[in-house]
Amino acid sequence: MAEIISVRFRSEGKQYYFDPQGLECHPGDGVIVETAGGIEYATCVRGNFTLAEAELAAPLRPVLRLATPEDLAVVERNREKEKYAFRICQEKILEHKLEMKLVNVECSFEGTKILFFFTSEGRVDFRGLVKSLAAIFHTRIELRQIGIRDEAKMLGGLGICGRPFCCASFLRDFQPVSIKMAKTQNLSLNPTKISGTCGRLMCCLKYEQEAYEDLMKDAPRMDSFVETPDGAGSIISVNTLREKVRVRLDNEPDTLKTYHNSEIRVIRSGKGKRPEGYVEPPREELAKLRRVTESPEEQYRREQAALAAALDDFMAEHGERQQTLQPEPHHSSNARRRRGDRGKNAEKAEKALEAAVEREKEKQENKERASRRRSRGGKKEPAAPAPKAAVPQPEAPKLPAEGSKKEGTSRRRHRGGRGRGSQPGAEQAVLSQQSVQEKAPKPAPAKTGEGEGKSGEKKSRPRWHKRGHRRGSGNGPKTPPAE
Numbered sequence: 001m002a003e004i005i006s007v008r009f010r011s012e013g014k015q016y017y018f019d020p021q022g023l024e025c026h027p028g029d030g031v032i033v034e035t036a037g038g039i040e041y042a043t044c045v046r047g048n049f050t051l052a053e054a055e056l057a058a059p060l061r062p063v064l065r066l067a068t069p070e071d072l073a074v075v076e077r078n079r080e081k082e083k084y085a086f087r088i089c090q091e092k093i094l095e096h097k098l099e100m101k102l103v104n105v106e107c108s109f110e111g112t113k114i115l116f117f118f119t120s121e122g123r124v125d126f127r128g129l130v131k132s133l134a135a136i137f138h139t140r141i142e143l144r145q146i147g148i149r150d151e152a153k154m155l156g157g158l159g160i161c162g163r164p165f166c167c168a169s170f171l172r173d174f175q176p177v178s179i180k181m182a183k184t185q186n187l188s189l190n191p192t193k194i195s196g197t198c199g200r201l202m203c204c205l206k207y208e209q210e211a212y213e214d215l216m217k218d219a220p221r222m223d224s225f226v227e228t229p230d231g232a233g234s235i236i237s238v239n240t241l242r243e244k245v246r247v248r249l250d251n252e253p254d255t256l257k258t259y260h261n262s263e264i265r266v267i268r269s270g271k272g273k274r275p276e277g278y279v280e281p282p283r284e285e286l287a288k289l290r291r292v293t294e295s296p297e298e299q300y301r302r303e304q305a306a307l308a309a310a311l312d313d314f315m316a317e318h319g320e321r322q323q324t325l326q327p328e329p330h331h332s333s334n335a336r337r338r339r340g341d342r343g344k345n346a347e348k349a350e351k352a353l354e355a356a357v358e359r360e361k362e363k364q365e366n367k368e369r370a371s372r373r374r375s376r377g378g379k380k381e382p383a384a385p386a387p388k389a390a391v392p393q394p395e396a397p398k399l400p401a402e403g404s405k406k407e408g409t410s411r412r413r414h415r416g417g418r419g420r421g422s423q424p425g426a427e428q429a430v431l432s433q434q435s436v437q438e439k440a441p442k443p444a445p446a447k448t449g450e451g452e453g454k455s456g457e458k459k460s461r462p463r464w465h466k467r468g469h470r471r472g473s474g475n476g477p478k479t480p481p482a483e
Contacts, residue, residue, distance in 0.1 A: 001050040004060060007031060007042035010106075014172050015045055019060040024048060030067030030075075032109070041067060041075050041109045078107040085114055085137065092132045100124050103146065104154045113140040119151050149174055152198040159196060166203050177201040184212050186240065215240050219261060225268040225275075228259050229290040232267070232280050263291045 004017045005025045018033050025031060029044045067075075082105045089102055100120040107114050114137055118124075126143050133141045146154075149167065156168040167174065182194050182205060196202045220226060224235045226247060233249040236256060243261045268275060280286075 002053050002056060002060070003048055003050055004056075005031075005044055005048055005063065006046035007033060008045050009040060009042050016042075017051075017056065017060055018042075019062045020048055021062045023063055023066060025063070025066070030072065032064045032067055032071060034061050034064055037108065038112065039064065039109055041071060074109065078109065078111065081111070081114075082107050085116075085133075088136060089116055089129075089133060092129055096126075096129050096132070098124055098126060098129060100126070100145075103151050111139065113142065115142045115144060117144050117146050117150075117154065119146060119148060148198045149200055152196070157197055159202075161204075165197070171203060175203065175206045177203060177205050181205045181209050184209065184216065186238075212240060215243065219243065220245060220264065220266050221270045223271045224266055225272075227265040227267060227281065227286060227289070228257070229263060229286050229288075230257060231283075231286065233257075260291050263289050265289060 003020060005020050006015045007018055008015050018031075023031075024047075025044045026047045027044055031042055031044055033040055033042050085107070086102065086105045089105065093100060093102060099122075100118045103117045103119055105114065105116055114133075116133075124145070130141050130143060152165055153167040157165055159165055177200070179189070179201070182189060182201070185205070185208065187194055187205075194201055194205065219238055219240055220235055222235055222238060226233065226235060226245075228247055228249070231249045231251050233247040235245050236248050237246045239245070244258050245261065245264065246256050246258050247264070248256055267278065
């Protein structure tokens with residue numbers, strides 16, 4: 001295993017491997033490397049990594065040093081020199097009347113060589129141009145003719161898809177592209193639609209060619225005579241990616257039906273006559289060709305099973321490294337178990353949400369009850385219903401029991417206050433009920449003696465006599481409550 005780094009000399013160029021010589025390089029760092037043409041400045045694309053020596057084509061050239069501020073200043077001066085050389089070269093091309101198009105200029109890091117790239121339809125005699133440029137720059141001059149695809153790679157731009165050119169962004173080498181690829185992919189053969197900005201066939205035609213070739217192995221050909229679940233017919237069109245075909249049935253020539261490749265049976269491949277002596281099988285036998293469509297649940301299970309199998313294969317290949325990085329593998333199993341219980345967790349979350357809503361409702365109801373109680377404590381409650389208070393009692397009023405007297409005296413001991421269990425709402429209710437009873441018609445009392453009259457006064461208590469107020473003892477005068 002050899003430790004190497006990957007560098008790139010230009011933003012659109014290839015990547016090259018170099019020996020870091022113990023230096024630690026990071027992506028984006030500038031490095032000074034040794035090449036066959038001399039010392040050059042490059043940008044690190046991938047930091048230190050190891051690669052098998054068998055995969056390395058030749059002995060690696062070393063990295064001399066990381067770029068210093070002085071090196072970056074030299075690179076900046078070379079960029080200015082390239083712009084000046086480009087302008088001078090264009091003037092000399094017009095002066096020598098050469099049929100060539102200047103594309104780009106590159107200056108070496110040490111300034112010992114200037115390289116000019118140009119395009120031309122044919123061969124160009126540029127010996128006089130080289131002499132003129134050498135007399136101006138006093139250095140080695142090279143002119144290199146490139147193709148139109150290399151021109152697009154150097155200049156860059158946007159393709160018809162709206163993205164930057166593939167050749168200027170990530171493609172390392174140009175792959176051969178032919179018109180047969182467009183035919184295989186059922187694309188329009190219009191040159192304006194399958195050609196790139198450079199005028200050549202688009203490089204992206206190569207990307208899906210292998211997938212189309214694999215699908216075409218099992219796909220039927222156009223104009224083939226086939227049997228379908230609905231009868232025999234001829235193929236009108238083929239959808240390679242969806243693996244479906246459109247068939248014109250013999251018994252229904254005006255109707256085109258679509259079938260999957262697994263639902264048809266090829267009797268004759270391609271154009272030709274119907275096979276002699278062919279007899280269409282009965283419909284019961286043809287109906288067996290119909291594909292049973294799986295439900296969304298079955299499709300989901302099948303995809304999950306395929307994903308689980310792929311994950312198991314990946315874990316089997318990288319299991320040792322996973323164990324070294326994570327000495328406690330039970331955490332991953334717990335995480336997987338938690339991911340599998342998403343349905344249960346969702347139900348628990350819904351139940352918790354419902355319980356929280358119920359608690360909020362109970363809190364709101366309690367607040368309303370408390371507010372109603374406070375409002376009853378500040379205002380008098382409405383009188384009791386008229387039928388209960390207005391109807392006179394047929395029996396004569398009775399004296400309160402001894403237990404009630406004791407209770408009343410115990411409550412009256414708290415001077416000017418309420419009883420322990422008393423509430424302002426209850427006191428107002430008692431006052432309102434007594435006022436209603438006084439207003440109600442009472443039966444005429446019978447004529448009795450003086451003692452009975454006093455007892456009658458005891459029976460009809462005054463309005464101010466309620467619990468919590470002082471009362472004189474014995475036959476003394478009674479003290480009314482303070483207003």
